[in-house]
Amino acid sequence: MDRLKLEDIYLGENDGKKEAIYRNDFERYFIDIDNNYEKLQQDKYFLVLGRKGSGKTYLGQYIKKKAESDPVHFCDVSSYKDFKFQELIQLQSGDITPNEYYEIWRWLILLDIGKQCLLDSATEDSDAKNRLIAFFNANYNSLQIDAKKVIEVTKKRQVRGGFLKSFVDVSGGEKLEEGSYLDYIDDLETVIFDVLGHSNSKFTIVYDELDDRFRNDEYYRHSIISLLKAADHINLKALEKKVKSKTIILLRTDIFSIFNDPDLNKIKRVNTLKIEWGTRVGVESPLIGMVISKAKKSSVLMRALNDEDVFRKLFPQSINYIQPERYILERSFFRPRDVITILNLIIEKYPDSDYFGWKSFVDVKQEYSEYLLDEIRNEMYGHYDDTEIDNIFKLLKNYNKHFVRHSELKEYMKKNEFHYKELDLEKMLIGLFKFNAIGNKWYNEYKKKQYYTWAHRDEKADLDLNKVMVIHLGLREALSM
Structure with a gap:
């Protein structure tokens, strides 16, 4: 039998968007947890x-890839990575808070659907289609527009929307009527659903990377709440009109949790899917199953083996007397990104090795721990001030204990208060618990057993300051513990 090398195993990238770009056949390695597709x-x-790193972007790219193999399915992933949500302030409507951005999001979604309709050569010619073409030509001169371009044009309040009205003759040249997008949004919606009614194709818009400029401020919160409501409205209208159009929103769980609006509870209960990878530590974990599946798809040698044999071939050794599956999972936040990162670090360091050995895990501990700390910092960014984040991690690093009591940490901070000015300790400890940097530990006298609580394993859990706090295993090297 030929020898297997780690470099032959493709586990993917820790960034779903980049993986879709780097690998033409990335969809072969997609693991559809809970059949979300x-x-x-x-x-x-x-x-x-889903949490940051749980696979939302990967799912969005997979939807787009699957659509490419279907000649009547048009799909586009719209990235809002560099979008400045404050740009929407000038375009808010007179609606009550937090719905003041509802109309501009309805406008943006309708334009995205309209672009797709016009890119579909199979869409039947009709009066509505001619009016939509005239509207795009007059305002954008192209179908290759993004949200930035739309906002730029719309802010000028010189939208040329007369073309959308049914009584306008678009054959005789330009129509010079101009106004606010609010003057024409209902006409645009009517025209687009008319065009959709003349098509047998399927149209999907996926909104992704809405969190890159996240700040827990009024502009951002109200904007995303408005987006969700606008998407809900347009999706419902598509169903009522019996046309094949859907708007999909990908959003971080921690961001959705800060929204406070009664209508969102209905969307959460009825219209929401969660990407979750389980909480059990063992070979039966979906994350271990993901590694096995990707390994088998990477190697003909692996394909002939059953799942248990694949795992034991890849991970034949314990690491400091800890079973490999436990070692990997307990140093993760139960996300694909973490598991893929630690194993890819080993593949890069030991490409010619036959397996993931104990020494390789020890050798990448520091680098992996620094990655995990950066992930937490990035996830907390927007929820907390940068200085607060820096100070709480500086405090834990200087305190330098795996197990922490609130009273003792508070006393230590007071003795060194010059270094931690204006640090709200309790607030930041609750934040660290929410983002999994720390957990709770306690001893159950009745069962004679230690128990641990982690937010990523129990989303309803809260930090108990009266119990011992424990630093996440994956962070200890980065915090010099």
Whole structure:
């Protein structure tokens, strides 16, 4: 039998968007946890929630890739990575808070759907299609526009929307009527659904990377709440009109949790899918199953083996007397990104090795720990001030204990208060618990057993300051512990 080398195993990248770009056949390695792709084919689901690194972007790219193999399915992933949500302030409507950005999001979504309709050569010619073409030509001179371009044009309040009205003759030249987008939004919606009614194709818009400029401020919160409501409205209208159009929103769970609006509870209960990878520590974990599946798809040698043999071939050794599956999972936040990162670090360091050995895990501990700390910092960014984040991690690093009592940490901070000015200790400890840097530990006298609570394993859990706090295993090297 030929010898297997780690460099032959493709586990993917820790960034779903980059993986879709780097690898033409990335969809072969997609692991559809809980059949979320199939569920998204159902009419009611359009909001996908998941932690940072859980695979939301990968799912969005997979939807687009699957659409490419279907000649009547048009799909576009719209990135809002560099979008400045404050730009929407000038375009808010007179609606009550937090719905003041509802109309501009409805406008943006309709334009995205309209672009797709016009890119579909199979869409039947009609009066509505001619009016939509005239509207795009007059305002944008192209179908190759993004949200930035739309906002730029719309802010000028010189939208040329007369073309959308049914009584306008678009054959005789330009129509000079101009106004606010609010003057024409209902006409645009009517025209687009008329065009959709003349098409047998399927149209999907996926909104992704809405968190890159996240700040827990009024502009951002109200903007995303308005986006969710606008998407819900347009999706419902598509169902009522019996046309094949859907808007899908990919959003981080921690961001969705800060929204406070009664209508969102209905969307959460009825229209939402969550990407979750379980909480059990063992070979039966979906994350271990992901590694096995990707390894088998990477190697003909692996394909002939059953799953248990694949795992034991890849991970034949314990690491400091800890079973490999436990070692990997307990140093993760139960996300694909973490597991892929630690194993890719080993592949890069030991490409000619036959397996992931104990020494290789020890050798990448520091680098992996620094990655995990950066992930937490990035996830907390926007929820807390940068200085607060820096100070709480500086405090834990200087305190330098794996197990922490609140009273003792508070006393230590007071003795060194010059270094931690204006640090709200309790607030930041609650934040660290929410983002999994720390957990709780306690001893159950009745069961004679130690127990641990982690937010990523129990989303309803809260930090108990009266119990011992424990630093996450994956962070200890980065905090010099």
